[in-house]
Amino acid sequence: MRRIILAVSLVTMTGCAGSYKASYVTGAVTKQFATESYEAYSEILNKKIEECDPENNLEIKTKSDFDDCLGPGFKDEDHDKIEDLVKGYHAAAKVHTDVMIVVDASDEERKEATQNLVNSAINFLEVLPNGDKLAGKLRSLIK
Amino acid sequence: MGASEIITIVTSVLTGIARVTKVTRESLAKSLEEMAADVRKGGLIPDELLAKVEADGERIDNIRDRLPE
Numbered sequence: 306m307r308r309i310i311l312a313v314s315l316v317t318m319t320g321c322a323g324s325y326k327a328s329y330v331t332g333a334v335t336k337q338f339a340t341e342s343y344e345a346y347s348e349i350l351n352k353k354i355e356e357c358d359p360e361n362n363l364e365i366k367t368k369s370d371f372d373d374c375l376g377p378g379f380k381d382e383d384h385d386k387i388e389d390l391v392k393g394y395h396a397a398a399k400v401h402t403d404v405m406i407v408v409d410a411s412d413e414e415r416k417e418a419t420q421n422l423v424n425s426a427i428n429f430l431e432v433l434p435n436g437d438k439l440a441g442k443l444r445s446l447i448k
Numbered sequence: 449m450g451a452s453e454i455i456t457i458v459t460s461v462l463t464g465i466a467r468v469t470k471v472t473r474e475s476l477a478k479s480l481e482e483m484a485a486d487v488r489k490g491g492l493i494p495d496e497l498l499a500k501v502e503a504d505g506e507r508i509d510n511i512r513d514r515l516p517e
Contacts, residue, residue: 329483330475332492337471338464340497345460347504349453358511368515381508391501398493405487435457442461446468 325405328415331447332401332422338443339394339426346387346433350379378434390429397425423447 357374359365365374372380397418404410404418423443430439478486486492 325480326476326483329478329487329492330472333471333475334468336492336494336497337468340494341460341464341467343497343501345457345464347500348460349456350504351507354507354511359515366515368512368517371512371515375508381512384505384508388501388505391498395494395498402487402490402492405492406484439461442465446465446472 324412324415328401328405328419331419332398332405334447335423335426335443336398338439338446339430342430342433342439343387343391350375350384353379383432386432387429390425390432394422394425394429397422 353375356362357365357371359371362374365371368381372382375381377383401418401422404414427440427443430436430443433439475483
């Protein structure tokens with residue numbers, strides 16, 4: 306009987322540890338990929354801002370000149386959309402971290418928080434230029 | 449989109465994937481105690497990303513605000 310209880314405990318502990326590790330690795334990879342993707346976008350955005358700044362470009366006289374110069378994916382309203390989605394992703398990351406800290410959180414809670422984190426990262430990646438490819442790459446990395 | 453931008457994106461994506469692969473390898477090698485300690489330190493909250501996005505947004509707004517409609 307003792308052996309059976311020990312075996313069941315070991316299997317349960319291994320299962321829980323595996324599930325914790327899976328949630329952790331998915332969270333770490335998602336965070337790294339999302340950050341790297343935005344950094345690549347930000348580098349291009351900042352070059353464009355430099356080029357389109359009216360102090361460097363005399364053709365820029367109005368707000369819409371500036372938006373046109375930045376172009377699709379980089380202009381103010383597009384960046385606002387990215388910012389909103391990053392806020393959603395940041396909130397999902399907080400929930401994910403909380404669930405990972407709580408000792409008695411269930412596997413289901415961890416899985417759900419991890420899935421929400423991944424979904425919100427994909428939502429944000431999809432609005433970046435070339436977003437479909439970035440989202441697809443993240444999906445394949447955490448598969 | 450110009451050739452230099454495409455090169456920047458491709459290079460960044462390749463560098464990004466290499467770093468992500470490294471993170472995956474490092475994460476898999478961590479013990480549960482190390483993972484729990486990392487999580488407690490806020491290791492899974494992407495604060496720097498949010499700060500960078502907000503700073504970029506502010507830079508756009510500062511220039512736009514100086515321009516007429």
